[in-house]
Every structure is written in C-alpha cells, then in structure tokens.
Amino acid sequence: MNPVKVGLLGLGTVGGGTVKVLTRNAQEIMRRAGRGIEIVHASARDLGKPRICDTTGITLTQDPFEVVNNPELQVIVELIGGMDQARELVLRAIANGKHVVTANKALIAKHGNEIFAAARVKGVMVAFEAAVAGGIPIIKAIREGLAGNRIEWLAGIINGTGNFILTEMRDKGRDFADVLAEAQRLGYAEADPTFDVEGIDAAHKLTILASIAFGIPLQFDKAYTEGITRITRQDVGYAEKLGYRIKHLGIARRTAEGIELRVHPTLIPHRRLIANVDGVMNAVLVQGDAVGPTLFYGAGAGAEPTASAVVADLVDVVRTLTADPENRVPHLAFQPDALSDLPILPMEKVETAYYLRMQAQDRPGVLADVTRILADQSISIEAILQKAPVNGGDGSVPVVILTHRIREQQMNEAIRRIEALGTIAAPVMRMRLEHLAK
C-alpha cells in the first residue's frame, strides 16, 4: 500500500523531533501502522534556520496555508503552537477533509469544542496525545485503557518547568528566578514563561484531562489557576519538616455537586510516589473506581518525548483511516451526544486541607486568637510549627499550621479575620494540602 502523505506545520523542537523519530523508526512504524507514514510537505517560519532533523525529500515552504491546502496530503500535523493562526490552520485542514494531529494544548483547551464539532461534521480525526504531559500516553490511557472505570479524581504534575523549579529550590536552595532562567535555556519553558509559573499551561492540560476523564465539555475559563511564584524556600523547608513536599498540581475531582478543576501549589505526603517525581518529569495519578490508583510517569516535554506522542497519534490515525467515523474512539472519550453538563465548582466550594504560614507577634494570646478564629469556622488543626524569632529581627515568629479538610469559603473567612488581628502580619501564606489517598 502507498505510504500516507503527511504535512507538517512547524519545524522547531517538536517538529524536528517528529521528523527524526519518523525517519529513524520508519520500519517499526510501518509494521505497526500497516503503511508507511511520510512527511512530504512542511512549513517553517524561517527556512534558513539550522534544523535538528534532515529535511531531504520534504518540500519546504514559509506559508503554512500552502500545506493545509495541498490536496495530496491526508493528515496535517500542527506543531506551530500559539492560538489564532493555529486555530485557523486546523479548521482549514478539517474543512479540506484532512485529519489533524496537534500538540497544541492551549488550542485544544480553549477551542477544542469548536474543533471537534467541525471534525465530526467532516468525519475526520483530531488527535492530541502530545498536548498533555509530552511523551506520557495519558490521553490514550484514560480514554481507552481506563474506559471501564468511573474516574473519581486525577492529580498531575503536568508542567515540567514548574516541577524543575520546585525541585531545584528544595534540593539546592536555589532562587526561583535563577532556576527559571535555566529552564528557559534548556528549552522546557513556554514562549511566555508566565504560562509555566502561573499555572496556565498546567490549566490547559488539566482542562483536557478532566474532559476525557469525566465526559464534560472543555471549560478552560472555569479552571482555578494559581502559580508558584509566592512559594519561598522557607515554605519548602517547613513542608519537608512536617512530612510533606510541595508540588504544583493540577487536580480534577468529581463530587456530588460538580467537578473540581484547579491548579495550585499543593502539599502532598512525601512518601507518595508522585511526591518523588522530580526535575522536569511529569506524572499523572488517576483514581478509577475499578482499578484503584494508577500512576503514569515520563518526560513531559522535549523534542523526542513529545514526538513519541505525535507519532503514536499518526499511527492511530493511519490505522483507522478507513474506519467508519462512528466507530472511532470519540475525541473526548465519551460519545459527543453523551457529554455531561456537570458544573465546574467555583473554588469557594472546593474542600481541601490547608497549610498556613503567618508571621506572628511573639506574645501571650496571639496563637490562641488564631486558633479561636479557626475553631469558629469549624477548621480543625492537624499540626502546628512555631519557629524561634530570628536574631536581630522584629521579634515576630513564623507560625505554620496544617488543617484538616474544610471548604475554601470558610478558610477565606478565617484568613480574612486572622489578617485583621493586628498581631499577625498580612498576608497569610496559604497552600492547599492533599493526601491523595482515595
């Protein structure tokens, strides 16, 4: 059978990696797909730029629309990233009857509903394994491997840059800015690194995971997103002392009232496997009612790990090219007319445990005032840590409190009242704490 002809948009890190993997593993890929897969047309912004791959035999152009309009091609791989042009190109490719493979998490999280609807009309596939956690086949695992389960919750380290920063801060006592600069040099960080450190990149990926886990439409704008920029080396140290590790987690949980969809720094018990996922590595913990906890670990970024997911999608697309569209795996795991309208819960309604750090005046009754406020809000304390005053300081002392689970709304009220005490220096540092057990 003739090889399937593919067009590639973007010849950067992931595009170059994709060409390399497809070329190097051509025989293995053909044995799996049943046909060869050949990139014959590719676009790049700068044709003179040195590449990590050999582009011999590929027609190159600066105009990506030339590729999506090429009638010879059956599949378009979108690896240019960004939003408006990527959306236009993907929709054009679909309108031209082509299947699409993309690694663009922002595009899927924000415009996936529109893109999948268009694909459905045209009977084409849009595959996006590389959009979440790079090389980890987490989309396939949740969508197919766990299809027998009612997924209860998932929690993931889904931004390598953030995890690298937190790991270096903990292990080497390095400063936030210094580690971020290194992550950028190594090519892990997004073009706009605030996407990494403010949790936006993780929220894109979490939005996609929640949709395929619970069968809900993509709702990026309802995700709660908090970054890691306020975490100090002291917080990292206090958490360790109390038996926890700080990870920037994306958490999606099904509750009776709706779906929790939240990205924030989280203390987790240091013995949990996922607490030991360090550096740029990613991991996703998925709790299914039948299977129990499952943990997926691997490289979340980089040329070949991400290419691994792109090529797997290409193989999937090629295998099902001739299948009736109704008999393919649905884009969001559940049949499009069976998506649920469960609401995404506002953060105030989320229930979790907490880490609080405050700077308290060192005199009688201060801690009693704080614990009274917590008690008034029905907040139960799990542990308290008070450090000695620093020599030459203002005589105030850091106090760290871990609480049991409570609604965020009640914690907000408690923090508001603690900050109004006058004996506690505002702001109170708050992080969520999750045990991730059942």
Ligand code: HSE
């Ligand atoms: N900036 C992302 C990360 C790249 O650090 O994980 C992969 O999506």
